[in-house]
Amino acid sequence: MGYLDLSKQELEKEYGNLVKRFEEIKGMGLNLNMARGKPGKEQLDLSLPMLDTINSKSDFIGEDKMDCRNYGLLNGITECRKLFADILGVDAENVIVGGSSSLNMMFDTISCFMTAPAVEGCKPWYEVKNRKFLCPVPGYDRHFGITQYYGFELIPIPMDDNGPDMDMVERLVSEDDSIKGIWCVPKYSNPAGTTYSDEVVKRFAALKPAAKDFRIMWDNAYCIHEISDTPDVLLNIMDECKKTGNEDLPILFCSTSKITFPGAGVAAMAASENNLKVLRKRYNYEIISYDKLNMLRHVRFFKDYDGVLKHMEKHKSVLKPKFEIVLDTLDKELAPVDIASWKKPHGGYFVSVDVFEGTAKRTVALCKEAGVVLTGAGATYPLGIDPKDSNIRIAPTFPPNNELEVAMDVFCTCARLAACEKILNKQTLFVFLVCRLDFGRILYAVYDIRMYFLINSILFLLNISVSIDILLKKFYNNSVTVCDWMFVTELF
Secondary structure (H helix, E strand, C coil): CCHHHCCHHHHHHHHHHHHHHHHHHHCCCCCEEECCCCCCHHHHHCCHHHHHCCCCCCCCECCCCCECCCCCCCCCCHHHHHHHHHHHCCCHHHEEECCCCHHHHHHHHHHHHHHCCCCCCCCCHHHCCCCEEEEEECCCHHHHHHHHHCCCEEEEEEEECCEECHHHHHHHHHHCCCEEEEEECCCCCCCCCCCCCHHHHHHHHCCCCCCCCCEEEEECCCCCCECCCCCCCCCCHHHHHHHHCCCCCEEEEEECCCCCCCCCCCEEEECCHHHHHHHHHHHHHHCCCCCHHHHHHHHHHHCCHHHHHHHHHHHHHHHHHHHHHHHHHHHHHCCCCCCCEECCCCECCCEEEECCCCCHHHHHHHHHHCCEEECCCCCCCHHHCCCCCCEEEECCCCCCHHHHHHHHHHHHHHHHHHHHHHHHCCCCCEEEEEEEECCEEEEEEEECHHHHHHHHHHHHHHCCCCEHHHHHHHHHCCCCCCCCCCEHHHHC
16 A cells, blocks of 8 residues: 555554664665766676786887877777767768767867857857757756856756656757757667657657757767667668758767776767867867777777777676566565556666655655665756656666675665655654854754744643754654754753
């Protein structure tokens, strides 16, 4: 039976049991982390043989007949461009292979258009007052951070099971030429695991933006990260844009950061020749060449696209049990009490959970207190502001399975406890923290005005002296430490 269907007495009993369980968990001294989508050790070990593909006795000459130890080939070595072309479903001529981070390439792209017109006749974005960027939510905090850094107003776009609300996207971009782009994780989106439907991709390709320099930042980070035997299929946006004459709209990104080694992988982007011309001009000043030895190392390890897919099957065998642990625990612990909802992705790196409205921050805080670190509540929304305070991103990949089981038990306990608090109105309503210093007494008071008048009136009428120490224990279950106490009546 759901918590909202319980009587107050039944819910109070449940709350008491959860508080007891929470105290037991705190006594375990846990130190677990589900904060970021990092590959676990077992995944990292899969790529160790790659380190042996190049050594001091290796041939360093690539397909371009150039010594990969030296300068040159700003676009990257040909064989690596071909590999990423296959991964992204584009022509190799449209690919630039960069350093280890696709996020870096995204930042550079935005930075480039800030100072150089993306389209001839348009202003650099820094000259556009009140410039805006669309942000599907829940989404990737680092995407939002880039455009926030450059002073864009961030406009949240709701997501459903098909992708972003395209009615809203179409209306906004057609009416406002200060909107310069949109962030997209089109396959197994971060964090919801949503894959954009064919209709959504086609509508993106058919957009008619008021801004000629509007760009779709198509971060296909999880394009081959499957955990299901029935993987999602994403329509090729570049092909669709060619059909509509909008080849300049999308800029595609991906990397091997979660395929081989984060920080030591290879990143790539693909775009039209018009976009690449602008971007290459910037890169000519920024860098002479990226790490071609690492490109060569990756190509010799994978050999071809089929080799990449075979490697990803190994990742799948590691990740699938982790996602099963998360989803099974949610089904067992949260589904019966009806205080949360979540997606069951077919791939990617995350599980998106919407806990009881108004309790995400409290849930994350309780988890931290219990020794489990999560991605901060609100991180999946621009500026860290989740209007419903409900979305939490679960990252199951890094912890070993036995630790993941414990972490999910803690998460569910904290989500249930936070929901009970919310329903029973047991969260902090009235706090007095009193500090006695040598030079006098300083009082810090944070209170809900309703509770202020209620408690003040009751105490006055009854002429009761109650210590703050006792009051806090009564209302907050010892969650607030009192440095020094005085009688409440002294405050009034």
